[in-house]
Amino acid sequence: MKLCYNEGCAKGCSTLAEDIELCEKYGFDFIEIDIDMLNEYLVDHTIDELSDWFKAHKLKPYGLAAVHIYQELFGAKDTAEKNEAFCKRFENALKNAAALDARNIIIVPPISDGDIYLGFKDEIIDDCANALMNIADMAAEYDVRLAFEPVGVKNCAVRSIAVAKDILYIAYKENLGLAPDAYNLYLNGGSNDFSDVAALSADEIFAVHIMNADDVPAAERGQDKRTFPDRGLAVNVSGFLNALKAVGYDGMVSVETFRPEYYEKDNEWVISEAYKSLKKVLTDNNCL
DSSP states (O other), X not given: OEEEEEGGGGTTTOOHHHHHHHHHHHTOSEEEEEHHHHHXXXXXXXXXXXXXHHHTXXXXXXXXXXXXXXXXXXXXXXXXXXXXXXXXXXXXHHHHXXXXXXXXXXXXXXXXXXXXXXXXXXXXXXHHHHHHHHHHXXXXXXXXXXXXXXXXXXXXXXXXHHHHHHHHHHHOOTTEEEOOBHHHHXXXXXXXXXXXXXXXXXXXXXXXXXXXXXXXXXXXXXXXXXXXXXXXXXXXXXXXXXXXXXXXXOSEEEEOOOOHHHHTSOHHHHXXXXXXXXXHHHHHTTOO
């Protein structure tokens, strides 16, 4: 497996220009570029400048993270104004991904502002499939793949690999795949059962996110509880990696945290610790 860094880890204390230099220094194979951080970089730099940097270094861009879809996207209940705004942002992301040869974009399912996502399962599946079919056609024009990432919180429309697979079965586009995330799968009921991952085929997995988390009561669980993968007690990281190995997956594994505590650190500390932690769990589980 290949070592990848997701910029969410130090988003609160770093920049894209700093991240690429540090990821190169510490030995990452890939970086997942945060779209917001890329847009900030492009205020004072050009996309060609960034592309040239990657061509001259070992570190390569794996893809961009992340684009959030909404259930009505391209559906009968969509509005012209909302659709136009989404398409403008998405088209810009596609152009940048193609220019950098970062040909994967993480797609996040609809997430509501409330505590629970309201809607009938069949409608959610059909609506999300329709949205993904449309954006997959847009992405195909740029030779970009879309990695759909279930998020286990109750206010997300798609919380499990099983439901995500149902959606992709309907959408059925070659450039649509999955992005299993260890903690997002754990958040769906506090389960460390990764049998849904072990039931996938390797070519269905376009990206992988790994981390551990604080072991806290269900009411306190959130994305801010993520830790580096060799810390925390909530997620069975070995079980997650073994599920990936069982299907023959040997692609990128990206360390991804959104921990406020890490944002208070120096960005070099965050990236160096992220690398050591990721390499340790991959080595300990015979994934390198």
